[in-house]
Amino acid sequence: MSERILDFLRRRQTDGPCVVVDLDIVRDNYAAFANALPDTSVYYAIKANPAPEVLNLLHELGSSFDCASVGEIEMVLATGAAASRISYGNTIKKERDIARAYALGVRLFAVDCVEEVEKIARVATGSRVFCRVLCDGIGAEWPLSRKFGCDPAMAPDVLERAHCLGLEAYGVSFHVGSQQANLWAWDLALGMAADVFNEMSRRGIELKMVNMGGGFPTRYLKDVPGVPSYGEAIFHALTKHFGNRLPITIVEPGRGMVGNAGMIEAEVVLISRKSSDDELRWVYLDIGKFHGLAETMDEAIRYPIRTPKDGDETAPCILAGPTCDSVDVMYEKTPYELPVSLSIGDKVLIEACGAYTTTYSTVGFNGFAPLASHVI
Ligand SMILES: *Cc1c(COP(=O)(O)O)cnc(C)c1O
Numbered sequence: 001m002s003e004r005i006l007d008f009l010r011r012r013q014t015d016g017p018c019v020v021v022d023l024d025i026v027r028d029n030y031a032a033f034a035n036a037l038p039d040t041s042v043y044y045a046i047k048a049n050p051a052p053e054v055l056n057l058l059h060e061l062g063s064s065f066d067c068a069s070v071g072e073i074e075m076v077l078a079t080g081a082a083a084s085r086i087s088y089g090n091t092i093k094k095e096r097d098i099a100r101a102y103a104l105g106v107r108l109f110a111v112d113c114v115e116e117v118e119k120i121a122r123v124a125t126g127s128r129v130f131c132r133v134l135c136d137g138i139g140a141e142w143p144l145s146r147k148f149g150c151d152p153a154m155a156p157d158v159l160e161r162a163h164c165l166g167l168e169a170y171g172v173s174f175h176v177g178s179q180q181a182n183l184w185a186w187d188l189a190l191g192m193a194a195d196v197f198n199e200m201s202r203r204g205i206e207l208k209m210v211n212m213g214g215g216f217p218t219r220y221l222k223d224v225p226g227v228p229s230y231g232e233a234i235f236h237a238l239t240k241h242f243g244n245r246l247p248i249t250i251v252e253p254g255r256g257m258v259g260n261a262g263m264i265e266a267e268v269v270l271i272s273r274k275s276s277d278d279e280l281r282w283v284y285l286d287i288g289k290f291h292g293l294a295e296t297m298d299e300a301i302r303y304p305i306r307t308p309k310d311g312d313e314t315a316p317c318i319l320a321g322p323t324c325d326s327v328d329v330m331y332e333k334t335p336y337e338l339p340v341s342l343s344i345g346d347k348v349l350i351e352a353c354g355a356y357t358t359t360y361s362t363v364g365f366n367g368f369a370p371l372a373s374h375v376i
Contacts, residue, residue: 036231048254121165140177171209180215218259262354288321294360
């Protein structure tokens, strides 16, 4: 727990839920990635938390950036970062957005099919492209669907097409699934990447780069391996699959860079039961799925919650948000243990909320303000 955040919250005058992000923790996280993977460039996936203060800090520390849209590219350029530090990592782009990114200086693009390669060849002449391959995401608490990436067997055709159209067939990318607690996931994925390198080499095209994506976890309720363990596992997998011909490598941490740097303060609005013999209390907070806690969808991410009554006897609760929408329930399938003495009006602290909260908050569903954010 960050003393700086607690201190900020003690002095806060405003009402309503908010997230507070401690830049010292982001700085430590960046250093952890840089130390654990000294030969790998860090491209922060800015969608996790695009607060200008976070982007400015990471720019100062020497980070590069993974962007999903022209809007995100402009946010990164506003820090003063050079366009050469940006990867346009979304495989689904309008041709005119590719052209705008190219006009802004971006020369590195993700693809996962020949149709996208053709768009890039038309409006971003000579750029580097890397092909994203599908990963099964086993072991990830927030697994990704089949939306991004192609079968690794198709990747050589995609990259060869890029080469024939005058682009630089630069490399391969994957994402092992977000909140990935399985250190072996990168080994499997790097094996696939090496197969693509070998096949391209047979076709006379030498790829250079492997983009190892994000997936580095944040500690929520369950313990997770630290960044050094990931660094070691990745280094071993790289040497196993590429021998002494190591490619240029990049990682794109989002959650792992900012998740543990943020804390939400929320308030208990109501505690009630559905019948006189109901065993479970319903605890309603002034924040829910629509105002920052979207990752409780399917109860995937279980945040640690602190209350002023911690240490008292606990009992399971159903935890829900404040809106008039019946899906605004965070934890019901697996109820959440909270103190029996918890009362209406108590403030609770939801930890590890630095990633995927502010930007997952609606602009005003039900008249509730978007999640307020303070970066200290
Ligand atoms: C979202 C995303 C990331 C970040 O993923 P985390 O699991 O938050 O680290 C990295 N790369 C790409 C291409 C992404 O879309």
